[in-house]
Amino acid sequence: MAVKEKKTFKWDSQVPTGPLAEKWSSHKNNIKLVNPNNKRKFNVIVVGTGLAGASAAASLAELGYNVKAFCIQDSARRAHSIAAQGGINAAKNYQNDGDSVYRLFYDTIKGGDYRSREANVYRLAEVSNNIIDQCVAQGVPFAREYGGALANRSFGGAQLSRTFYARGQTGQQLLLGAYSALMKEVHSGKVEMFAREEMLDLVVVDGRARGIITRNLVSGEIKRHAADAVLLCTGGYGNVFYLSTNAKNSNATAAWRCYKRGAIFGNPSFTQIHPTCIPVSGEYQSKLTLMSESLRNDGRVWVPKAVGDKRHPNDIPEDERDYYLERIYPSFGNLVPRDVASRNAKNVCDEGRGVGESGLAVYLDFRDAIKRDGENTIREKYGNLFDMYEKITGENPYEVPMRIFPAVHYTMGGLWVDYNLMSNVPGLFVLGEANFSDHGANRLGASALMQGLADGYFVIPYTLGHYIASNNFEKVDENHQAFKDTEHESVSRIDKLLKIKGKKTILDFHRQLGKIMWDKVGMARNEKGLKEAIKEIQELRAEFWENVFVPGEQSTYNKYLEYANRVADFMELGELMARDALERNESCGGHFREESQTPEGEAKRDDENFCHVAAWEFKGDDKAPELHIEQLEFENVKLTQRSYK
Amino acid sequence: MSTHENMTLHLKIWRQNGPDSKGHFEDHTMDEVNPHMSFLEMLDLLNERLMQNGKQPIEFDHDCREGICGSCNLVINGIPHGPEMRTAACQLHMRKFNDGETVTIEPWRAKAFPIIKDLVVDRDAFDRIQAAGGFVSTRTGSMVDANAIPISKEAADKSMDYAVCIGCGACVAACPNSSASLFTGAKIAQFAKLPQGAPERKRRVVAMVEQMEKEGFGDCSNYAECEAVCPVGISISAIAEMRKEYVKALF
CATH class of the missing domain: 3.10.20.30 (Beta-grasp domain)
Incomplete structure (x- = not known):
């Protein structure tokens, strides 16, 4: 373990001074503005069209900037935000149950196990209400009560009903809202949309982000795009684990390329393992499907009390069932935060009380809710989720309890950003899941949608203007030497991949990487395992570059070439995640170090030594990355060991 | 099985x-x-x-x-x-x-x-239909409180029934005329059910229908094959809504 150095952090987090509740307003009053007529002189690149990217691109175009938006899917509407099910938080207090901006802030900070910046999180809570207003104005059909007011439900880690939802398709509806705003600007000519076009690298000129290199995924054409600022809205890196709830094409390449161009990476080991996913059914499995956390409002989680009880769940009498979350955490019960629910599921399975063929599952039972509210009420609330479950498993959850197990879902870590959402590379902004900013070591349910839209609709329109107004921009065009050099590197890498012509498929490598990550950098981590993981990943990577088979050619539609390029980056990022997990010898949120637990097996934080952001700087392919420490200062909340009991 | x-x-x-x-x-x-x-x-x-x-x-x-x-x-x-x-x-x-x-x-x-x-097709035409009018022109920041305009549960639910379209294009593939009416109608109907859609309802339906024709999709002749294959169960009543909106827009 490296000795902790009390060096000052090299970069400024730009957190405004003044009382917490006034920071964002005073910041907005003090930052510089760009004259409406001048905005049209500036070009902005937005990579990714999920909630963060689509909302940012639309909002910036409305302000007058020239926006180029990129997505790897065939349409901007297909970004993976679309798959978010349960809801979006806001501090509206429409339920009159005592909610406030402060409470949403506090729950988010606490839920993140005190590993995020107070100021950022407070701002997130503050703008949450604007998001709901904005989405309703766009025609997002949120669930309503009979009287016409918006409906709410509860989510894990909160004792209030503050989650707004549109059946089990909240992400879809919010994304389609942002997408429609984006398409409106495509129609008006302020956004130029590039679908099926993947960012391969960042172009840095005189220390500033000035453009990107892309590959058109239909023609294979490599293109240069220059701009005055680059916004990365490319989502998380859960697919490092191979099996995750992410879409198959979700990847880390854009963010990883930025890291290799100098952007530091914050808390890469902070991964969220979601407790309610459909368990793995076999080797052939290509992805895992989430069952929304909202199900925990009415479903009760249990396993048999006895080890190895193989009876049909409906034959197990009440007194032989262990509703372990309700037993261990009486005040939050089934609504404990995700990390706590996941770890407990692992624990009961480790004890041999897991259910299903593999023994790697627990029950989520709606029997009592159906008895209490009737099948129709449950169908109305969760019908599409129940249908999805039945399609995948062939079992009817109205009659038999669901089987669920934790799966990789979200990455709290990401590129480091300051309060303005700018990375340490000037001109490179990072929004949404791609940044490390707001969720600390664990994200609460219904907060990802909130953050993506907060960043895109209500933060970047201000802070980008400040960057542009504070700097002089020399004209840089696509013929600049930096564009030529960066493009050359991208082309060489693709050539290299295609020339290997090895014996092993890309999928084989990805699956192997995933297994290392899940076993050793997954729900429980220890020093020995992490060291092994680093070594194994390095060996696997070396083998990849010698023995992978990448079919086809560069100049056509070639999905496996795209895939190879992404897996190559996952294998580097996986190592960084293991390094970060090794360095952080404490348990916090989703990061559980076996060496750091209470006698009852709960996560034990070490605020003395680890109340910080670990930010990693790339130093070269053959050198270890350098760790930088940004201390987290808590002026408004008192750090306590989280307790949901 | x-x-x-x-x-x-x-x-x-x-x-x-x-x-x-x-x-x-x-x-x-x-x-x-x-x-x-x-x-x-x-x-x-x-x-x-x-x-x-x-x-x-x-x-x-x-x-x-x-x-x-x-x-x-x-x-x-x-x-x-x-x-x-x-x-x-x-x-x-x-x-x-x-x-x-x-x-x-x-x-x-x-x-x-x-x-x-192989099995990959170009569906950009759907994006262009959407861009023609499938939106409410609200600027970021210029909105009223979300509860300021009450919307009945029935209207919100109905709107949601249409809003769940995933834009896959199965409706077009199933239609003997290759019509995109279910896709287009679903978006129009979603907004038609909500007060937020009202100010632009006329120009929306006209622009989207015209774009649909321009893209080379056929007309709807009520085969209802689209509804049968829709993976999220959008009802062909969406097409009736579209026609109703279109006729209203002409006067």
């Missing part, structure tokens, strides 16, 4: 190098197909086997594999998204097939959806 035993399937898969090249069916026999696999996992496995023999994999579009992104576009045994009702191809599982069965796999076929490669 198979539940446990691994199966053997005879696949007839459409291969086509590019939009202008001639396509053909290619035969593959797949053994060791686990009934719990999804249809796309079966194709993954086929591609793995092809590549292990140094052959070119089959290109197909896919992403979320949860039936929500709308990427997948396979016509399976002549039916867009395959034999299971209200199920996108990615959510279809092999337990719905029988051992020894022959399965044909084709892309969407419509003039407005040119083939890019």
Whole structure:
């Protein structure tokens, strides 16, 4: 373990001074503005069209900037935000149950196990209400009560009903809202949309982000795009684990390329393992499907009390069932935060009380809710989720309890950003899941949608203007030497991949990487395992570059070439995640170090030594990355060991 | 319907190098197909086997594999998204097939959806229909409180019934006229049910319908094939709503 150095952090987090509740307003009053007529002189690149990217691109175009938006899917509407099910938080207090901006802030900070910046999180809570207003104005059909007011439900880690939802398709509806705003600007000519076009690298000129290199995924054409600022809205890196709830094409390449161009990476080991996913059914499995956390409002989680009880769940009498979350955490019960629910599921399975063929599952039972509210009420609330479950498993959850197990879902870590959402590379902004900013070591349910839209609709329109107004921009065009050099590197890498012509498929490598990550950098981590993981990943990577088979050619539609390029980056990022997990010898949120637990097996934080952001700087392919420490200062909340009991 | 035993399937898969090249069916026999696999996992496995023999994999579009992104576009045994009702191809599982069965796999076929490669098609036309008017022109920041305009639960639910469209294009693939009326109608109907959609309702319906025609989609003649294959169960009442809106817009 490296000795902790009390060096000052090299970069400024730009957190405004003044009382917490006034920071964002005073910041907005003090930052510089760009004259409406001048905005049209500036070009902005937005990579990714999920909630963060689509909302940012639309909002910036409305302000007058020239926006180029990129997505790897065939349409901007297909970004993976679309798959978010349960809801979006806001501090509206429409339920009159005592909610406030402060409470949403506090729950988010606490839920993140005190590993995020107070100021950022407070701002997130503050703008949450604007998001709901904005989405309703766009025609997002949120669930309503009979009287016409918006409906709410509860989510894990909160004792209030503050989650707004549109059946089990909240992400879809919010994304389609942002997408429609984006398409409106495509129609008006302020956004130029590039679908099926993947960012391969960042172009840095005189220390500033000035453009990107892309590959058109239909023609294979490599293109240069220059701009005055680059916004990365490319989502998380859960697919490092191979099996995750992410879409198959979700990847880390854009963010990883930025890291290799100098952007530091914050808390890469902070991964969220979601407790309610459909368990793995076999080797052939290509992805895992989430069952929304909202199900925990009415479903009760249990396993048999006895080890190895193989009876049909409906034959197990009440007194032989262990509703372990309700037993261990009486005040939050089934609504404990995700990390706590996941770890407990692992624990009961480790004890041999897991259910299903593999023994790697627990029950989520709606029997009592159906008895209490009737099948129709449950169908109305969760019908599409129940249908999805039945399609995948062939079992009817109205009659038999669901089987669920934790799966990789979200990455709290990401590129480091300051309060303005700018990375340490000037001109490179990072929004949404791609940044490390707001969720600390664990994200609460219904907060990802909130953050993506907060960043895109209500933060970047201000802070980008400040960057542009504070700097002089020399004209840089696509013929600049930096564009030529960066493009050359991208082309060489693709050539290299295609020339290997090895014996092993890309999928084989990805699956192997995933297994290392899940076993050793997954729900429980220890020093020995992490060291092994680093070594194994390095060996696997070396083998990849010698023995992978990448079919086809560069100049056509070639999905496996795209895939190879992404897996190559996952294998580097996986190592960084293991390094970060090794360095952080404490348990916090989703990061559980076996060496750091209470006698009852709960996560034990070490605020003395680890109340910080670990930010990693790339130093070269053959050198270890350098760790930088940004201390987290808590002026408004008192750090306590989280307790949901 | 198979539940446990691994199966053997005879696949007839459409291969086509590019939009202008001639396509053909290619035969593959797949053994060791686990009934719990999804249809796309079966194709993954086929591609793995092809590549292990140094052959070119089959290109197909896919992403979320949860039936929500709308990427997948396979016509399976002549039916867009395959034999299971209200199920996108990615959510279809092999337990719905029988051992020894022959399965044909084709892309969407419509003039407005040119083939890019193998089973991958170009659906940009849908984006252009959306861009023509599928939005409420509200600027970020210029909105009232979300509860300022009450909307009845019935109206919100009805709007949501149409809003769940995943934009996959199965409706077009199933329609003998290759009409995009269900897709277009669903967006128009979503906004028509809400007060937020009212100020632009006339220009919206006219612009979207005109764009739909411009893209080369056919007219609707009430076959209702679209409704039958829609993976999220959008009702053809969406088309009636669209027509109603269109007629209203003319006066």
